[in-house]
Structure formats: C-alpha cells, structure tokens
Amino acid sequence: MHKLIQNEMLKLIAKKRLIVIAIIIGVLVMLFTYAQYKQIQTQREKLGTSDWRTILQQQIVDTTNRLSSSRISDEWKKQLQISLQQQQYYLEHDINPSEPGAPTFMRIFLENSIDLFIPLMVMVIASDLVSSEHSLGTVKLLLTRPVKRWKILLSKYITLCLAVSLIIAIAGILSYGISGLVFGYKGWGAPILTGFSVTDTGLNTSEVRLLSLWKFLLMDFGLVWFVAIVVGTLSFMLSVLIRSTAAGMGVMLAALISGAILNNMVSSWKSAKFFFMVNLRLTDYMKGNAPPIEGMTLSFSLLTLLVWWAAALMVSFMVFTKRDVY
Amino acid sequence: MNILSKNSIRAITGVAALLCLLWLAGLGWAVGEYYDGTSENISKPSVSEQKADQKKGLTVVALGDSLTRGTGDETGKGYVGVLVDEIKEKTKKSVQLTNLGINGQRSDQLRNQIQEEEIGRQIQKADVVLVTIGGNDLFRGGQGLIDFQAEDITAIEKKYLDNLNFIFTEIRKHNQTANVFFVGLYNPFIELNQGKEMSKVVRKWNYDSAEVSAVFPKIVFVPTFDLFELKVNDYLYSDKFHPNQKGYRLIAERVAALMTW
The missing domain is CATH 1.20.5 (Single alpha-helices involved in coiled-coils or other helix-helix interfaces)
Incomplete structure (x- = not known):
C-alpha cells in the first residue's frame, strides 16, 4: 500500500501539475492584490481619508440608501439588511472588519475562491487521475499486477487527498507572500467577529464572539479544504466513470458554474439546497452572511456535502472493482 | 537533488x-x-490612538434626506457635491466630504441617526456641517398635498421642530465651532391647484425652522423657497419633487455665497 502511494505521488509530481497550479494561483493572486490596492486607493481619493471608520460609516449610509430603492428584489434586500446590521455592529464595537494586511487579504481570497477557484484547481488534478490511465493505456499494466483493484484505487484517492492538502497550502502561502509585499505581513492578531446568525427576523448578534484572525484563518482553511476534498472526490468519481478526461472535466465544470449561478436565484426553490454546488460557500457561515436558501446552516451544508462525498466514493470503488477493462 | x-x-x-x-x-x-x-479578549486600539487623526484641508459633513444625497441630479452630485467642488476651487484646499444623507429620511430618523457614536465622531471632526431635513415630514411622498389643511399638520410641525431642536443641540454638543448650514424647504407643488395654500404651510415651516436655528450660535438657515418660486418645473427632476441638476446648482450657489473661510 505504502509503495503504491509513493508510486502515485511520483506520477503526480512527474506530471508537474502542482507547479502549473502554483503558477496559476500566483498569477491570480498578483492580479487580485493589484485590484485590491487600486480599490483602496480610489476609495481613499474619493473620500479624502484613510480612516476606516469614516469609510465604513459611508458604506453604511450607502447601503441604507440602496435599501430605500424600490427596484431591488426581496432577497437582495434581505442580504443588504444583514450586511448593514453587521457593518453597524462592527462600527459600534470599534472593530475594523478588514484590518489592512496580508492575513486579511488571505481571508478575503479564501472566502471568494472557495466555491469556484479552488475547486477548479483541484479538478485539474482529480479529473484525470484514473481516466488518464485509460487514455494512455497504462491501466492494463496497472491492473495486471498482483495487487487488489481497490488498493490501486485507494492509493490514487489518498494521493488526491494529499495533493488537495498541498494545493490549499500553496494557495495560502502564495496569497500571504505576494499580497504581503503590498499590504504588509502584519495583522495575524487582528480581531474579527464571528457567530452572527441569520434568522427570519434578520441578524442575530447575541452569540457574536471575538476571534484573532489567525484562528479564524485556520478555520477558513479547514472549510476550504473540506470543500476541495468533496469536489475532488466527485471529479475523481467522474474520472472513473467517464474515460474521457475532457468530458469528465466538462461535467464537473458545468456543475460548479451552475452552483455559482443557482446561488443567486434559488431562494424560492427550497429543495435545491440538497445540491452539493449550492452548499460550497461554507466560509459564509463563519462570517454570518445570509445563506442562499432559508434554513441552511453549517451543519446542514457539511452533512449534505458529506453524503455526496460518501456516495461518490462508493460509486467510484464499486465501478472500478467491477468493470471489465479491455 | x-x-x-x-x-x-x-x-x-x-x-x-x-x-x-x-x-x-x-x-x-x-x-x-x-x-x-x-x-477571547483582544486588546483593541486605545481611544487616544484613534483621535490622532491628522487633519489637512477642510472636512464637510452632510446630514439629512434625499436632497443631501442628490436624488434627481443626473450627475449624482447633488447640492453637496457641487458645493464641495466650489469650495475646492475657491480655497485650493483638499476637502474631505462625508455624506450621511439617507433617501426619504424624516426628522425623527435623523434624530436617531445623529445619536450614533460614529456620526457624533464625524460631526466632531467637521469644519462645515450641512443639513437638509423636513421635506419628508411635510410632504410625506405626496400625502401632504392632500391633508395639509388638516389639524394634524400642526401636530406634525410641532414634532418636527422638536426633532430639529434636538438635532441642532446634538450637533453643537459634538462641535461648538463648525459652521452649520440648514437648508430650508421649497414648494415643489407650487404650480398645482392647491399650490398657494401649500406654499403658505411651507413658509410657516421655514419661518419656524429659522427661529429654531437662530437660537444656536453659527447655525445659519438658508432659504430656498424663493429659488423655486418661479418656473419651478425648470428646476425639478422628472419626479416633480426633487431638484434636477440646475436646481441643485441654485441651492449650492446660495450656500456657497454664505460660506466664510
């Protein structure tokens, strides 16, 4: 077993996929850093100040004005109200919701890449783990060895999990290292609020707690990792089921993108909450953003994802061990 | 390797x-x-550290309703934006504008808003405070047009004046030195059937508001009623209620003329 994993790792590293992923993440982080930097600059120019309280106050007033417009939809209105209450809470407790620095950039990067970007990167590895053996014809060599088939697949799966862990770490290190050049490397101990819960009447702040940013970040990383593992397992399954890597990737990509679109319009279609792709934004629960569908909670999303994960894993192993290879 | x-x-x-x-x-x-x-307990930056907010140029804080917001101005500036541009040009200094106006705000809502800690801090930093309020108390989105003769308009005015008094007291409590310009009401319905009667009510509100302003030092009541008296529709936005770009320019010029530095 140990040897098998080593062998799979060797294949993975020889393919240089991780390096490609690192380069993609690096380039994107550079783009985001520059965009963020520009945004802060224009904001400063527009308001003539860099005092975060003034900026936040101005944001609150702007949000209030958007709320008074009759042209916005009810769901959007509710989301705005919640973010408004949150901003107000931050202001009243004198806490900067986005303390400048690389750790904050990292947090924002993670929160925004959890549902599309990181899963995409994971797909690059996961979607051809098995199907490439078919297309290269190496699958016969692999299966003629005196090793049980499930062991082969398991070693591939463990390699996938290890690769996912590496990708998350790469994303963390690169976003910290690159953005720090511009925003500075300090800010690990900055306070951040968590524990906002969204109820029918609005935002519940009775459970709100203070956390240091580094703890919050570790939690965010854990959630991103979980999402990446689930998405990785699903594309792994497709890679077993579909021999063409491109087709498998296409299916997964469609699912992910549909999730991003559905998130904005499913609030009246309650049963859509059982789709894995609308449950990917786990970090939003930590931040206290309104979920896309009423009644969704962290445990619900985790459980839903877990069911999808288990099902995908089962299907993969069943199909791989039973299928005729020719 | x-x-x-x-x-x-x-x-x-x-x-x-x-x-x-x-x-x-x-x-x-x-x-x-x-x-x-x-x-967990996290030490927050101490208060003294926050106060050390170095100042350069002028700080303008605008409070109030949609007029402060600039609703109806295609350029989005409103009288506040035009005024700030003018101050910049005249003084050659940088101006920091904090626009806290909220569409549809009534005097009782401004009364609540002004009690917020951060709003107080903003006022404290200000060199100039601009206020527009009362339009929504009086006109109530057109409802005021129907029942302005009723007895309760007196009650509404009494409440409005009381709120206004409170708002000015709060402003002065936070900042004793800033010049405060309180922009009065105009009558957007002046050319309608009952425009004349409405104007009478607006004049009374303006007069009473000016009286309240006069009690406080350096709070200047800026009349706008006359600006919109002739050819009101040239200066109104298509909703026939808010000023348009030209209308806002008139208000801004009037306030600018009163400013000293």
Whole structure:
C-alpha cells in the first residue's frame, strides 16, 4: 500500500501539475492584490481619508440608501439588511472588519475562491487521475499486477487527498507572500467577529464572539479544504466513470458554474439546497452572511456535502472493482 | 537533488500528510467554534490612538434626506457635491466630504441617526456641517398635498421642530465651532391647484425652522423657497419633487455665497 502511494505521488509530481497550479494561483493572486490596492486607493481619493471608520460609516449610509430603492428584489434586500446590521455592529464595537494586511487579504481570497477557484484547481488534478490511465493505456499494466483493484484505487484517492492538502497550502502561502509585499505581513492578531446568525427576523448578534484572525484563518482553511476534498472526490468519481478526461472535466465544470449561478436565484426553490454546488460557500457561515436558501446552516451544508462525498466514493470503488477493462 | 528521487517524494508525501491533518484540525475547530465558541479578549486600539487623526484641508459633513444625497441630479452630485467642488476651487484646499444623507429620511430618523457614536465622531471632526431635513415630514411622498389643511399638520410641525431642536443641540454638543448650514424647504407643488395654500404651510415651516436655528450660535438657515418660486418645473427632476441638476446648482450657489473661510 505504502509503495503504491509513493508510486502515485511520483506520477503526480512527474506530471508537474502542482507547479502549473502554483503558477496559476500566483498569477491570480498578483492580479487580485493589484485590484485590491487600486480599490483602496480610489476609495481613499474619493473620500479624502484613510480612516476606516469614516469609510465604513459611508458604506453604511450607502447601503441604507440602496435599501430605500424600490427596484431591488426581496432577497437582495434581505442580504443588504444583514450586511448593514453587521457593518453597524462592527462600527459600534470599534472593530475594523478588514484590518489592512496580508492575513486579511488571505481571508478575503479564501472566502471568494472557495466555491469556484479552488475547486477548479483541484479538478485539474482529480479529473484525470484514473481516466488518464485509460487514455494512455497504462491501466492494463496497472491492473495486471498482483495487487487488489481497490488498493490501486485507494492509493490514487489518498494521493488526491494529499495533493488537495498541498494545493490549499500553496494557495495560502502564495496569497500571504505576494499580497504581503503590498499590504504588509502584519495583522495575524487582528480581531474579527464571528457567530452572527441569520434568522427570519434578520441578524442575530447575541452569540457574536471575538476571534484573532489567525484562528479564524485556520478555520477558513479547514472549510476550504473540506470543500476541495468533496469536489475532488466527485471529479475523481467522474474520472472513473467517464474515460474521457475532457468530458469528465466538462461535467464537473458545468456543475460548479451552475452552483455559482443557482446561488443567486434559488431562494424560492427550497429543495435545491440538497445540491452539493449550492452548499460550497461554507466560509459564509463563519462570517454570518445570509445563506442562499432559508434554513441552511453549517451543519446542514457539511452533512449534505458529506453524503455526496460518501456516495461518490462508493460509486467510484464499486465501478472500478467491477468493470471489465479491455 | 532530483525532485523525482525516492527521498524527495517521501518528503513531499510526508509534508502533504501533515498539512492534511492540519486542515482537518482546522475543519474540526471551525465546526466546534461555530456551535460552541467562546469569546477571547483582544486588546483593541486605545481611544487616544484613534483621535490622532491628522487633519489637512477642510472636512464637510452632510446630514439629512434625499436632497443631501442628490436624488434627481443626473450627475449624482447633488447640492453637496457641487458645493464641495466650489469650495475646492475657491480655497485650493483638499476637502474631505462625508455624506450621511439617507433617501426619504424624516426628522425623527435623523434624530436617531445623529445619536450614533460614529456620526457624533464625524460631526466632531467637521469644519462645515450641512443639513437638509423636513421635506419628508411635510410632504410625506405626496400625502401632504392632500391633508395639509388638516389639524394634524400642526401636530406634525410641532414634532418636527422638536426633532430639529434636538438635532441642532446634538450637533453643537459634538462641535461648538463648525459652521452649520440648514437648508430650508421649497414648494415643489407650487404650480398645482392647491399650490398657494401649500406654499403658505411651507413658509410657516421655514419661518419656524429659522427661529429654531437662530437660537444656536453659527447655525445659519438658508432659504430656498424663493429659488423655486418661479418656473419651478425648470428646476425639478422628472419626479416633480426633487431638484434636477440646475436646481441643485441654485441651492449650492446660495450656500456657497454664505460660506466664510
């Protein structure tokens, strides 16, 4: 077993996929850093100040004005109200919701890449783990060895999990290292609020707690990792089921993108909450953003994802061990 | 060293396994924290540190309703924006504008808003405070047009004046030196059937508001009624209620004329 994993790792590293992923993440982080930097600059120019309280106050007033417009939809209105209450809470407790620095950039990067970007990167590895053996014809060599088939697949799966862990770490290190050049490397101990819960009447702040940013970040990383593992397992399954890597990737990509679109319009279609792709934004629960569908909670999303994960894993192993290879 | 050597593969695998455990721990912690977390004590920056907000140029704070917001101005500036541009041009100084106007705000809502801590801090920093309020108390989105003769308009005015008094008191409490310009009401309905009667009510409100302003030092009541008296529709936005770009320019010019520095 140990040897098998080593062998799979060797294949993975020889393919240089991780390096490609690192380069993609690096380039994107550079783009985001520059965009963020520009945004802060224009904001400063527009308001003539860099005092975060003034900026936040101005944001609150702007949000209030958007709320008074009759042209916005009810769901959007509710989301705005919640973010408004949150901003107000931050202001009243004198806490900067986005303390400048690389750790904050990292947090924002993670929160925004959890549902599309990181899963995409994971797909690059996961979607051809098995199907490439078919297309290269190496699958016969692999299966003629005196090793049980499930062991082969398991070693591939463990390699996938290890690769996912590496990708998350790469994303963390690169976003910290690159953005720090511009925003500075300090800010690990900055306070951040968590524990906002969204109820029918609005935002519940009775459970709100203070956390240091580094703890919050570790939690965010854990959630991103979980999402990446689930998405990785699903594309792994497709890679077993579909021999063409491109087709498998296409299916997964469609699912992910549909999730991003559905998130904005499913609030009246309650049963859509059982789709894995609308449950990917786990970090939003930590931040206290309104979920896309009423009644969704962290445990619900985790459980839903877990069911999808288990099902995908089962299907993969069943199909791989039973299928005729020719 | 070759990256594909046995040892380096083993090292990468080991690191990946450790990271895997770390992220798993993070996940477990996140779930635990989400359902049963405790707050920790984090030292917040002290108050004195916050006050050290170095100032350069002028600080303008605008409070009030949609007029402050600039609703109806295609350029989005409103009288506040035009005025700030003018101040910049005349003084050659940088101007920091904080526009706290909220569409549809009535005097009782401004009364609440002004009690917020951060709003107080903003006022404290200000060199000039601009206020528009009362339009929504009086006109109530057109409702005022129907029942302005009723007895309760007196009651509404009494409440409005009381709020206005409170608002001015709060402003002066936070800032004794800033010049405050309170922009009065105009009658957008002047050309309608009952425009004349409405104008009478607006004049009375303006007169009483000016009286309230006069009690406080350096609070200047800026009349706008006359600006919109002739050819009101040239200066109104298509909703026939808010000023348009030209209308806002008139108001801004009037306030600018009163300013001293």
